[in-house]
Amino acid sequence: MPAALPSQPLVTAPQLGQLLVASRKRRKLTQAEVARRVGLSQNRISYLEKNPDELSFKQLLSWCSAIGLELRLGERDAAGPKNVSEW
Incomplete structure (x- = not known):
């Protein structure tokens, strides 16, 4: 089993797509x-x-x-990204 990826904030749809692809490939899964x-x-x-x-x-x-993957929601850190225009 590959090492766990650290949690990361997602603020755009393209980031989600990249995470899904990277996670699939890390686990050596095909589409x-x-x-x-x-x-x-x-x-x-x-x-x-x-x-x-x-x-x-x-x-x-x-x-x-x-x-x-595990989906979590939480309050955004005050210092975190603020641009959510793509959502």
């Missing part, structure tokens, strides 16, 4: 394997990795579970 676990087609996984703003919340939770 087809993630698709099977999430209940989507491989083509849809490919599309959503490039267009993560179109993920439903339910899909995101399933995807996180399938690749060993």
Whole structure:
């Protein structure tokens, strides 16, 4: 099992897509394997990795579970990023 990635704030959809791809690859999973676990087609996984703003919340939770990620929400640090214009 690969070493755990440190938690990181996400403030844009492209960051989410990059994290999903990086996490999948770290676990040596193909798009087809993630698709099977999430209940989507491989083509849809490919599309959503490039267009993560179109993920439903339910899909995101399933995807996180399938690749060993945990989704957490919390108050933003006052010194953290403030630009959320893409959301």
